[in-house]
Amino acid sequence: MLLNDLIGTLQLAIGPVILISGIGLIILSLTNRFGRIVDRTRQLSVEYRHTSQIDQERILEELRILTVRAKVIRSSNFLAVLSVLLVSFIIIGLFGSALYHFNMTYILIILFISSIISLILSLFLFIYDLDLSLKALWIELPKGLAQSDSD
Template sequence: MSLDELIPILNLAVGPVILISGVGLILLSMTNRFGRVIDRSRQLAPLLKSTTGDERQIIVEQLRILWSRAWIVRAGIAMGVLSVLLTAVIVISLFAGALFKLPIVYAIIACFALCLTSIVGCLICFLVDVNLSLHALWHQIPEEARK
């Protein structure tokens, strides 16, 4: 393979690499959110033993919401990581296809479609988590302040 053949492949690989960078920032945000969910759960769980009545019910509801958030954020992180892996497969396929003269166009299209689908799923999980965190906040704000 000559340099003249390599340069167009490098140009094609730049787009997916930028995609990896963008998804990496989304993953950074989601792992921070996941850490906050875990930390808040660890703060609230011991309080269940020492509280009763309405206060206990509020803590139980908060922990249920946090549990849901943890599952959703974890699913979003998994989808984000899957999209990064698929993008890496695309870049490797570009080089392997050019080097070995393989007909990989349909494989690249399939990987790219799955990659974008994973990103959409990741972003949907992100939005669901934001809505659940607002729902949890709703339980903490006194009723007279919610109106």
């Protein structure tokens, strides 16, 4: 393998590496959201034990939403990490293709499309979590301040 071939391959690999960096920021955000959900769940669990029956019903409703949110964020995080793994395989494929002169074009295309689909699904779940977080907030607010679902 010539130095010029290596330079060309490195240039091709820069795009996927940038994609990994961007997805990494999304994963960081998802991980932070997951941590906040867990912390809030623990806090409400303690409150539940020390409140009246009426407040316990409100807390249980919020805990149900938090449970769904935790599952949604976990799935979103999984899909984002899967996207990074697929991009990593693209980089390996690029170097393997250049080093051993394999034609891996179709495999790399499939990996790229799979990575982007995984990322898109992750982002849709992220949007869904944002909606769920508003529903949980509305449960906490007094009846007069709570927004309707149409907002």
